[in-house]
Amino acid sequence: MKKFALALIPMALMLTLALAACGKPAAGGGPNATSTGGGAAECPASQTINLSQVDFAEKCVTVSANQVVTFNDPSSTGGFHIICAGANGTCQADANAPKELAAPGFQIQPGEQKQVTFTNTGTFKLACTVHPAMNMTVVVK
Numbered sequence: 054m055k056k057f058a059l060a061l062i063p064m065a066l067m068l069t070l071a072l073a074a075c076g077k078p079a080a081g082g083g084p085n086a087t088s089t090g091g092g093a094a095e096c097p098a099s100q101t102i103n104l105s106q107v108d109f110a111e112k113c114v115t116v117s118a119n120q121v122v123t124f125n126d127p128s129s130t131g132g133f134h135i136i137c138a139g140a141n142g143t144c145q146a147d148a149n150a151p152k153e154l155a156a157p158g159f160q161i162q163p164g165e166q167k168q169v170t171f172t173n174t175g176t177f178k179l180a181c182t183v184h185p186a187m188n189m190t191v192v193v194k
């Protein structure tokens with residue numbers, strides 16, 4: 054029995070070395086290499102931006118250029134909003150933002166949906182002039 058156990062030791066060592074070799078990351082990182090910094094991870098891909106009574110339900114979404122983004126104001130929780138490119142309740146001119154988001158923004162009532170197409174890539178901050186604390190980011194890739 055003891056002999057058997059001793060024979061296992063070199064096998065275990067070899068196995069450990071083999072696993073260690075496999076565990077080394079490929080140079081340059083694979084296609085699944087994660088980016089450093091927490092920002093990107095917090096922006097899940099979504100073409101729907103839901104609104105609550107006083108806020109964006111999604112604080113950050115990622116979409117592809119020319120994808121249609123739907124702002125959804127459910128009748129159940131809905132408050133009315135005026136959404137534009139900007140921050141903290143103030144619209145800010147952004148030539149790359151969709152024209153629907155130019156000041157004074159678009160109004161959305163409970164039960165309504167509004168479709169907006171982001172044609173330009175970039176990071177867009179959205180605000181609501183009704184609710185100054187209502188801010189979100191749309192990342193267009």
Ligand SMILES: [Cu+2]
Binds near residue numbers: 107133134181187
């Ligand atoms: Cu609002």
